[in-house]
Each structure stands twice: as structure tokens, then as C-alpha cells.
Amino acid sequence: MSGLPATDALLVVEDLRVAFAAGGREVRAVDGVGYQVDAGRTLAIIGESGSGKTVGCRAIMGLLPGNAAISGSARLRGTEMIGLSDSELRRHRGQDMAMIFQDPARSLNPTMRVGAQITEAITTHRKVSKSEARAQAIELLRLVRIPAAERRFHDYPHQLSGGMRQRIMIAMALACRPKLLIADEATTALDVTTQAQIMELLLELQAELGMGLILISHDLGLAASYADEVVVMYAGKIVEQAPAKRLFGAGGTVKMRYTRALLDAIPLLERPAHADLPVVGGRPPDPTALPVGCSFAPRCPAVEDDCRAKEPALAEHAAGHRWACYHPCENGVSA
Amino acid sequence: MSAPTSATEPLLSVRDLVQEFVVRGAGGTKGGVVQAVSGVSFDIMPGETLGIVGETGSGKSTLARAVLQAPHPKSGSVTFRGADLTQLRGAKLLQARRHMQFVWQDPFGSLDPKWRVRSIVEEPLIAYKDGDRAARRKRVDELLDLVGLDPERYASRHPRELSGGQAQRVAIARAVALNPSLLICDEAVSSLDVLIQAQVLNLFERLRRELGLSYLFIAHDLALVKQVSDRVGVMYLGMFCEVGPGELVYKQPLHPYTRALLDSIPSTEPGAGRATVTIKGEPPSPIDPPSGCRFRTRCPRATDQCALEVPPPRELAPGHLVACHHPLTEPAPAETPSAPATAPAQG
Numbered sequence: 001m002s003g004l005p006a007t008d009a010l011l012v013v014e015d016l017r018v019a020f021a022a023g024g025r026e027v028r029a030v031d032g033v034g035y036q037v038d039a040g041r042t043l044a045i046i047g048e049s050g051s052g053k054t055v056g057c058r059a060i061m062g063l064l065p066g067n068a069a070i071s072g073s074a075r076l077r078g079t080e081m082i083g084l085s086d087s088e089l090r091r092h093r094g095q096d097m098a099m100i101f102q103d104p105a106r107s108l109n110p111t112m113r114v115g116a117q118i119t120e121a122i123t124t125h126r127k128v129s130k131s132e133a134r135a136q137a138i139e140l141l142r143l144v145r146i147p148a149a150e151r152r153f154h155d156y157p158h159q160l161s162g163g164m165r166q167r168i169m170i171a172m173a174l175a176c177r178p179k180l181l182i183a184d185e186a187t188t189a190l191d192v193t194t195q196a197q198i199m200e201l202l203l204e205l206q207a208e209l210g211m212g213l214i215l216i217s218h219d220l221g222l223a224a225s226y227a228d229e230v231v232v233m234y235a236g237k238i239v240e241q242a243p244a245k246r247l248f249g250a251g252g253t254v255k256m257r258y259t260r261a262l263l264d265a266i267p268l269l270e271r272p273a274h275a276d277l278p279v280v281g282g283r284p285p286d287p288t289a290l291p292v293g294c295s296f297a298p299r300c301p302a303v304e305d306d307c308r309a310k311e312p313a314l315a316e317h318a319a320g321h322r323w324a325c326y327h328p329c330e331n332g333v334s335a
Numbered sequence: 336m337s338a339p340t341s342a343t344e345p346l347l348s349v350r351d352l353v354q355e356f357v358v359r360g361a362g363g364t365k366g367g368v369v370q371a372v373s374g375v376s377f378d379i380m381p382g383e384t385l386g387i388v389g390e391t392g393s394g395k396s397t398l399a400r401a402v403l404q405a406p407h408p409k410s411g412s413v414t415f416r417g418a419d420l421t422q423l424r425g426a427k428l429l430q431a432r433r434h435m436q437f438v439w440q441d442p443f444g445s446l447d448p449k450w451r452v453r454s455i456v457e458e459p460l461i462a463y464k465d466g467d468r469a470a471r472r473k474r475v476d477e478l479l480d481l482v483g484l485d486p487e488r489y490a491s492r493h494p495r496e497l498s499g500g501q502a503q504r505v506a507i508a509r510a511v512a513l514n515p516s517l518l519i520c521d522e523a524v525s526s527l528d529v530l531i532q533a534q535v536l537n538l539f540e541r542l543r544r545e546l547g548l549s550y551l552f553i554a555h556d557l558a559l560v561k562q563v564s565d566r567v568g569v570m571y572l573g574m575f576c577e578v579g580p581g582e583l584v585y586k587q588p589l590h591p592y593t594r595a596l597l598d599s600i601p602s603t604e605p606g607a608g609r610a611t612v613t614i615k616g617e618p619p620s621p622i623d624p625p626s627g628c629r630f631r632t633r634c635p636r637a638t639d640q641c642a643l644e645v646p647p648p649r650e651l652a653p654g655h656l657v658a659c660h661h662p663l664t665e666p667a668p669a670e671t672p673s674a675p676a677t678a679p680a681q682g
Contacts, residue, residue: 048528049499161617162391191390191555193614196599218528225601265533267562269600273384273581274540274563277533283498 010212011037011060011097011180016072016082018052018059025288029055031236032072035229037180037212042203044215044227044244046262050284052236053216057182061099062089076180094125098173102185104165108157114168115141115153121175140171145201163194170201177209184216199226220262224248232259235285235295238314242321255321255328258296294325302327344417345378346516346549347402347435352376352411354394354401358622367622371397372408373573379517384543384550386564386581388557388596392618394573395553399521402551403437404428416516433463436510440522442502446494452479452505453490459512478508482538500531504538511542518542519551524559532559539563557596561585566654569593572621572629575648579655589657589664592630628660636661638668 018030030052037043047053058064060074060081074081076096081089101107109117118137122128128136134153141149144167157165166186173181183202187195203226206213215227223230223244230247232240240247240256247254254260264278271277282299285291291298297307306326314324352375360366372394379385389395401408404420413420418431436459439445446455456478460471476486482504494502503523510518520539524532540563542548554560560567561581568578569590577590588594595614614633619625625632631641640660648656651664661668 048530163617192557192596192599193390194617196601197615199601219601220529221601262529265529267533267536267556267558269558269561269585269597271562273561273565274543276537276540277562279533279537280530281534283500283531 009036010039010077011214012073012075013056013060014073016056016059016074017070018055018064019069020067021069022288027287028236028290029068029287030059033233033236033238035231035238035241037214039179039212040206040210041229042206042213042215042227043229043231044217044223045231045233046217046220046223046259047233048218048284050287051233053233054184056233057099057184057214057216061093061097061182062086063099094121094176094178096178097180097182098176098178099182099184100166100169100173100186102188104162104169104189105157107169108165110157113154113156114160115155118168118172118175121172125176136175137171140175141168143174143205144168144171146171161194162190163198166190166194166198167201170198170205174205174209178211180212180214181206182214182216185218186215187222188217188219195222220248220259221266232256232262234258235287235290237295237324238322239296239325240323241314242323246321253318253321253331255317255323256296256325257300257302257327257329260329261299343380345414346381346383346416347379347551348412348414349378349402350376350412350414352398352401352408352413354397354408369621370573370624371621372401373624374411375570375573375575376411377568377575377578379549379551381516382543382547382549383566384552384564386552386554386560386567387570388553388555388560388567389570390555390618392572392621393570394621395555395570396521397573398570399437399519399551399553402519403432403435433513434516435519436513436515436517437519437521438503438506438510438523440525442499442506442526443494445506446502448494451491451493452484452497455494455505456508456512459509463513465513474512475508478512479505481511481542482508483534484508498531499527500535503527503535507535507538507542511546511548514546515548517549517551519553521553522555523552525554525556536563557585557600569596572618572624574629575656575658576630577655577657577659578648579652579657583652583655587652587663589651589655589662590630590659591634591636591661591663594663595633628658636667 014034016030016033020027020029033056035043045053059070062084070082072082076092081092115137118140119133122133122136138149138153141152146152146164146167187198190198202213215222217223227244230242230244231238240259254263261280280299280301285295293308293311297303304327312324312326314322316322352372354372356369356371358366358369375398377385387395402413407421415431415435420428420431423431453475456475457471460466460474466474479486479489484501484504497505524535527535552560552563564581566579567581567584568575569592571592577584577593584593585597588597616633619632627643628641628646631637646658646660648658650656651662
């Protein structure tokens with residue numbers, strides 16, 4: 001994954017590894033992951049629960065517990081993030097990178113008015129007067145399109161809807177105009193109309209502020225609609241990586257059968273009612289006992305002997321398109 | 336608002352169902368009445384699946400619970416296999432409800448963490464005194480087989496030793512233990528990963544074919560609901576805006592709200608998401624719903640008439656009903672919209 005052009009690179013991740021000790025056995029949650037996010041661009045990281053998509057980003061943010069063994073490199077605007085002390089990381093968090101999470105109800109303090117929480121996010125990182133912080137907080141509420149911002153400033157989280165709370169979380173994350181915003185399943189808990197509104201807001205803010213955006217999601221539809229670049233993870237590794245345009249839509253050339261399976265399992269409006277969904281059986285492997293060879297082999301419809309013998313490496317087989325498979329799909333279709 | 340579609344008796348017939356909750360203000364004063372479900376009617380025929388979609392707070396789950404009589408609805412009737420459940424209490428209600436089972440969203444929340452899988456699936460059989468010990472044991476093995484769990488491996492496990500998909504299968508095995516005729520699924524696959532979700536959806540389909548089950552299938556995901564449903568009802572603020580055959584509702588929606596929901600779905604076409612926001616804002620509070628049509632405050636086609644009159648359900652195509660003064664079959668009204676201008680709604 002080295003040798004990527006570093007021109008507009010905002011974040012360059014190389015060979016990132018995160019391991020946890022669990023009951024005497026090692027869980028390799030993230031196992032040699034590399035990607036790049038450019039300013040003003042959107043990268044989607046897609047995978048099932050436990051694929052390592054969140055852990056990798058939390059490692060970059062320095063938000064993992066002390067028992068996580070992190071190695072590799074994540075350079076944000078040229079500065080190495082891996083291995084920084086807590087106090088050094090705190091300077092970068094908020095200023096350079098920020099993260100929003102799935103459940104805004106649990107991320108907000110229920111006993112504090114939302115205005116005070118946003119003001120706190122500002123004063124933690126910047127030396128500004130109280131009244132100035134307050135003015136900035138109201139400005140942020142306007143930025144995330146909250147109507148009647150002065151009035152909402154005094155609301156408690158429980159007085160707001162889920163979509164409004166997520167807007168508050170975004171306002172807090174943007175308090176110091178970060179260069180990189182990581183949205184971890186930020187719209188998963190929201191209704192489809194609210195999800196569309198929040199995604200629209202994120203893209204508008206991205207254009208206004210020139211941010212790099214990482215969307216972590218299990219939803220390939222979201223990635224297809226909003227991302228420039230897509231990374232698909234399985235069992236801690238990247239299995240496919242390509243521009244969204246190459247993967248989706250008419251003439252899409254999905255190569256990994258896992259990506260294909262994820263796409264096929266999405267209920268589509270075009271499909272007739274009661275039609276069986278094409279499924280792959282089984283579930284992701286136990287991270288403490290990964291199979292020899294390809295991790296997806298036990299579930300793969302096109303598995304052959306070589307898949308079980310040696311793990312296929314992620315390699316760039318076509319311009320900008322990497323995959324890790326000995327027997328990829330032809331023309332994006334599972335044979 | 337659905338007309339009976341065939342000569343046979345409906346399995347479930349709901350008429351003018353109303354459910355309200357009083358919210359208390361400070362000091363226990365009456366703060367307002369949440370009009371969670373406001374006059375909903377529908378039928379489910381034997382072997383049929385009715386899907387219900389709607390946003391958070393539209394009253395979908397309250398509707399499911401009102402059908403189950405948990406709690407009893409404020410008014411209206413729920414006729415299931417010939418008996419009006421709203422009139423039944425105690426043991427009679429329990430017996431009538433035996434053939435109506437449910438699967439909730441969170442499998443771990445609905446399975447007792449201290450019980451083993453075998454006891455969980457066996458419980459309804461004991462509760463309804465179905466068979467002796469040996470017969471129940473055999474039945475539990477059959478049920479676990481039916482939902483794709485090997486009894487040898489899973490019967491003695493605790494819920495915490497299961498994955499989300501497996502736990503939901505246990506909940507489904509428990510729900511079908513008494514051979515119900517109706518299964519109410521409230522966001523039953525929403526918490527599952529997409530590949531596991533597909534497995535569970537296929538299981539629902541197989542049970543429908545093999546056991547002749549009917550479903551009331553509630554979810555916020557439109558494509559998911561279409562996948563499993565014969566007919567689909569779209570709920571907004573406690574009312575149906577549109578009910579009809581699944582294909583029709585999705586291909587030729589009649590209500591502007593249905594259109595807006597459909598346009599909000601992220602597609603797998605690159606860049607298609609950039610044009611999806613077709614309605615602004617959020618649903619108003621069900622404590623003080625708008626007069627007339629409840630959707631009018633967000634509707635791009637709203638006129639003065641919409642504020643004055645509640646639109647009655649109209650059958651514009653066979654079995655396809657809409658509650659709208661200006662359905663999408665008509666050109667957009669020329670009057671100045673009373674709602675703030677929004678993005679055009681064509682998809």
C-alpha cells in the first residue's frame with residue numbers, strides 16, 4: 001500500500017494493526033490496513049459487525065482502551081498519530097480530526113443543556129471568552145441548520161428528536177473546524193428521510209469546510225450514494241478497495257465475492273415480493289481462530305483448494321482497484 | 336381503510352383503531368394527549384403479509400401493541416379468528432391470542448439471559464399446556480431445526496452465547512412453537528447485519544410457505560417491507576396515508592409522503608444520493624398534530640383545503656387506497672402552496 005501519491009493526502013494510513021489480548025489468545029481486530037483520504041473527498045469503510053471498521057478509526061483517534069496493541073502508521077497532514085501520548089492526541093482531536101457516533105442519545109450528556117455541551121467543546125480546545133464561545137456555539141447550531149438556534153441552545157437532549165441530536169453531535173464535532181471527520185454509522189439509527197437530510201448536511205459542510213470525510217457503515221447503498229472511494233473490510237482486513245463509480249451502478253465491476261454478497265443481500269425495490277434473497281451461509285469467523293488461507297473461504301460460493309491453502313494478498317489488479325481473491329467475479333457477477 | 340379483497344373471511348380485521356396516551360406535565364398535571372394511532376383500519380387474509388412502513392413516531396409499534404391488546408386500545412375493534420379481542424379479558428384473551436405471536440427488534444432484550452435456549456423455546460408449550468415432557472422436548476428439537484439451529488449444539492446454550500442472528504432465530508422458534516396463524520414482526524431484522532438479515536428474511540419466507548403463516552410486518556426500511564409484503568400500508572402520525580398492493584404502492588405511489596420516502600432511499604447508483612432530500616423538517620408532535628391532513632406541514636402539494644378537511648381514504652385503483660386531497664395521479668395544485676416551498680418531488 002506504500003507509494004501512494006501524497007499530493008492532496010489528508011490522512012495516509014499504512015499497515016495499521018490493532019490487537020487485543022482476550023483470554024490468553026490474541027484477537028487481531030485490524031490486520032494490516034492501508035488507505036488514504038484526500039481533503040474534500042469521502043471514503044466509505046464498509047463491513048459487518050466485528051470486521052474491524054470502527055476499531056481501525058478509533059485507533060487513529062486514540063480512542064481505544066489501554067489493552068489495545070496498535071502498530072503501523074496513520075499520518076494526518078504529515079503528522080504521525082500512532083504512538084502519540086494522550087495529551088498530544090487531545091490537541092489533534094477536535095482541531096484536526098473529530099468523530100461522530102451512531103447513537104447521539106448516548107453520546108450527549110442528558111443532564112446538560114445542548115448549548116452548554118457545544119460551548120464546552122469550544123472552550124476545551126480554544127482560549128476564548130465565555131460570551132464568545134456562546135456566540136460561536138449558536139453559530140454552529142445555525143451551521144448544522146437547526147431552526148431557532150438561540151432557543152434550542154437552552155434545550156436538553158431529551159427535548160430533541162434523533163435527527164436534531166445527531167445535528168448537535170455534528171455541531172460539537174465541527175466546533176474547531178477539523179480537517180477530517182469520521183462518521184461511525186452516524187445515520188444508521190435515523191429514519192430514511194432524516195438520514196437523507198443528515199447526509200446532505202454532511203456533504204454541504206464538507207464542501208464548505210473542505211473536510212475529508214470517512215463514512216463507516218454496514219450499508220453499501222450509503223457508500224454507493226455518497227462516497228468517492230470505498231473500502232470493504234472482512235475479518236480485520238481490506239478485501240476490496242476501489243472508486244465508488246467502479247464498483248456500483250450499471251457496469252459496476254465488483255471483484256470480491258464478499259462485496260457481491262453484501263450487495264445482493266440488500267432488499268431492492270426492483271425485486272418481486274417473496275423472492276428469496278441470495279444469501280451466503282455462516283457468519284464471520286471467530287477472530288481468535290481465523291482459518292488458514294482466505295478468511296471468507298468457509299462462506300465463499302466459489303472456494304477452491306488454493307483459497308484454503310494460502311491467503312490471497314490485496315493487490316492492485318486494475319487502475320485504482322485492489323482486491324484480495326484468487327477467483328474474482330467476472331464482470332461484477334458471481335459465476 | 337382497506338376493503339376486503341376476497342370472499343374468504345379475513346384472519347385479522349382491525350377497524351377504527353385508536354390509541355392515545357396522556358402525558359403528564361410538571362406536578363402530574365395533564366400535559367397533553369399523544370394521539371399515537373388515530374383511526375386505523377385494515378384486514379389481513381389467511382396467508383397474507385401486510386407490511387407497515389413509517390418513520391419513528393408514526394405509531395407503527397403502538398399499532399402492533401394495540402392489536403395484541405398490550406395495552407388495550409382506547410377504541411376500535413380487533414377481530415382475530417372471529418373474536419373481538421378488545422372485548423376479551425383474562426384467560427379468554429390468552430386463549431384467543433394463542434394464535435397470534437410476535438418477534439421484536441432486540442432478540443437479546445426479549446430472551447431471558449438466564450434461561451437456556453431449550454427452556455426459552457419450550458416456555459409457550461408449558462404455558463399453554465401443550466403435550467407432555469417428552470413431546471415438548473421433541474417439539475423443541477423440531478422448532479430449532481426449523482429455524483436452522485442444530486439442537487445438539489444450541490439447545491443448552493444461554494442467549495449470551497449466541498450471535499444476534501442466532502438469538503433472533505431462537506425468538507422466532509419460540510414465536511412459532513404454538514403453530515400461530517399470525518406473526519407480528521416489529522423491526523424484527525433491523526438490528527442484524529445485512530447478510531444475517533437476508534438469512535432471517537428467507538427464514539420468514541420459508542415459514543410462510545411451509546406453515547401458511549400470515550404476517551403483520553413492521554419496519555422503517557421500505558425495500559425490506561416490499562420484499563416480504565403482499566400489501567403495504569404507509570403510516571404518518573398515527574394514520575394510514577396509503578395502503579395497497581406492494582408493487583403498486585412502490586411503482587405508482589399516490590401519496591406525496593410515500594413518494595418522499597421512496598426518494599430518500601440511498602440507491603446503489605453512484606452519486607444518486609445527491610438528489611434525495613425531497614421533504615424538509617421532521618414530523619410534527621403527535622400531541623398536537625396539524626389540522627386537516629397531518630402531512631400538510633411538510634407536503635409540497637399542500638393547499639388551503641388540506642388544512643381544513645381531513646382527507647378521507649379513497650380507492651383510486653382496485654385495493655389501492657390513498658388519503659390525500661391532491662394524490663399524485665392528479666397534476667400538482669395550482670394554488671399557492673401554504674407550506675414553505677421545498678425541492679420538487681419528482682424522483
